[in-house]
Amino acid sequence: MSVERPYTIMLVAVSLDGKISPRRHPGQPNPIGPELIDPEIMALHNARRREVDGIMVGRNCILLDDSRLTLREAAGRNPTRIVLDGLAEIPPTARVLGEEATTVVVVSPDAPRERVEALARRGARILVAGGGRFVDVAKTMQLLRAEIGIERLLVEGGGSVHRSMIAQNLYDEIQLIVCPFVIGGSTSITPVERTAFWPQGQIPRYRLDRADTLGDYLYLTYKPRPGSHGGAADTSPGG
Numbered sequence: 412m413s414v415e416r417p418y419t420i421m422l423v424a425v426s427l428d429g430k431i432s433p434r435r436h437p438g439q440p441n442p443i444g445p446e447l448i449d450p451e452i453m454a455l456h457n458a459r460r461r462e463v464d465g466i467m468v469g470r471n472c473i474l475l476d477d478s479r480l481t482l483r484e485a486a487g488r489n490p491t492r493i494v495l496d497g498l499a500e501i502p503p504t505a506r507v508l509g510e511e512a513t514t515v516v517v518v519s520p521d522a523p524r525e526r527v528e529a530l531a532r533r534g535a536r537i538l539v540a541g542g543g544r545f546v547d548v549a550k551t552m553q554l555l556r557a558e559i560g561i562e563r564l565l566v567e568g569g570g571s572v573h574r575s576m577i578a579q580n581l582y583d584e585i586q587l588i589v590c591p592f593v594i595g596g597s598t599s600i601t602p603v604e605r606t607a608f609w610p611q612g613q614i615p616r617y618r619l620d621r622a623d624t625l626g627d628y629l630y631l632t633y634k635p636r637p638g639s640h641g642g643a644a645d646t647s648p649g650g
Contacts (some may be wrong), residue, residue, distance in 0.1 A: 416552035417564040421573055422459055423602045424448065430594035431568075431602060437474050443594070452588060452628055453483070459586070461487045465515075465561040469572040470496040479506045480567075491515060493560060495551065495572060497544040508533040515545050515559060518541035518621045548575045572603025575617050577603060584634055585617060591627035 424443070425431060432443045439603060446496040447455055457599050460466055460483065468482045473494055480492040489512035493502060499505070508514055516530050519541040531537055541547035555561040570619050576582055587602075617633035624630075 424588040430599040465491040467493040468523040503529040
């Protein structure tokens with residue numbers, strides 16, 4: 412791990428067919444949530460959040476679910492929340508801007524000033540990295556370590572963020588919770604979205620570090636395989 416960025420973990424729950432959720436519109440409820448997933452797995456997810464200094468997501472996670480990104484049932488100190496939002500599109504009313512924890516919003520230099528100022532008035536700390544609608548994730552990692560003091564970071568989504576992070580080999584671990592249900596649908600959301608790595612770039616490969624069985628669930632931890640990311644292509648900076 413480079414000392415210039417946090418130790419960074421991708422955490423995602425997937426169905427048996429490799430999906431996260433059906434494709435949906437902002438405001439539509441997510442059918443893949445606490446009502447479907449066992450309480451033991453929800454408690455494990457909460458524990459993983461408690462172990463890190465920061466939780467990072469892309470803007471779509473906020474626009475779709477209006478998530479707080481906090482620990483459930485006030486089970487300890489809430490990590491710093493980081494939202495990648497190139498054009499400052501999340502609304503100032505978003506729950507992630509609540510007072511339960513510090514919130515960092517990473518924007519590009521092209522974000523409209525009035526939107527950025529509205530987020531800052533809600534208490535968000537603003538970092539700038541990237542260009543246009545996209546955030547430069549590699550630069551963001553450096554800023555999170557140097558300016559915010561994040562040493563251990565959990566990235567929970569979405570697919571565009573994971574795509575950019577994997578392309579630039581910024582994950583020290585990929586943790587998958589394989590859930591005992593099938594979502595189906597050719598348009599359903601997968602953990603890594605946008606374009607495929609092949610044929611423009613090399614397919615990133617990982618090695619299995621740990622596998623745990625939790626009832627009907629499988630918890631897998633993978634770590635990068637040395638030399639496997641040299642040609643991984645990225646079509647945009649991400650965020």
